[in-house]
Amino acid sequence: MVLITRKIEFSASHLYHNPNFSAEENRRVFGKCNNPHGHGHNYTLEVTVAGEPDPVTGMVLDLKELKEILEREVMQRMDHRHLNYEVPELAGQIPTCENIAQVLWRLLDPKITRGRLHHVRLYESPDLFADCYRNGAAAAGKL
């Protein structure tokens, strides 16, 4: 089993606000992320696919194919967008790193048909990130 990782960067704005919370509660829970006009980040996404290299091409999957999937599914959907208002998959959710990473996993998993999606890591900044794994992957050892 070989793991192959591709990294992309996108820039987007967001804000944290729960309409079921009072204004004070929103400020207390979300701090400055609750600024009503939003703010933005340069996100870095690392996508790891697991598989056996094809004996003829030596590839788990063609990186060009992965690049196109990421362009279509991630860049066109999220780059230079407002995550609260312009990404339907995040509608009704707080666009935290944890939630965005799960949305990205669910978008990418069915599209990766050569090899298997193994790990998604989304950085909101160099010091904050979320990881998604298939549940049970850890229990299954090194896969």
Added chain:
Amino acid sequence: MSSALKVELGRRYRFSASHRLHTAHLSKEENNRVFGKCSNPYGHGHNYVLEVSLSGDVDPATGMIANLADLDAFVTDHVLEDFDHKSLNEDIPAFRDCVPTTENVCIEIFRRLKSFPKARLERIRVAETGKNSFEYAGDNPEGNRP
């Protein structure tokens, strides 16, 4: 949160500290042989990077595994206040009789963070320099990255 996915939150912190790798259980020559220049009696320092990984349910009301303000306060109180700009050998009781290698620093920091009440501590990673990093997941068999 879908049970098909395991989600973790990762957060990085920085601290700068000095240490000396030396043990009273070895002779001077043996210390020099085993630890090399890290055994210099006056010690030396590093800019450490601590990476903390937590797992748990993502709260639908907040979108969070844990509120970063709670995590930052806990790590500051339990680790950074004691470790930053300190001598690990002199200022941290755990290293009075235990060599402050980054392996042992990992074990000590994991012990201090394990009781974080808002989420499960999966693992920590400590980078001593840009070239060396160490991970520890306690006795959690799932804590090591798959």
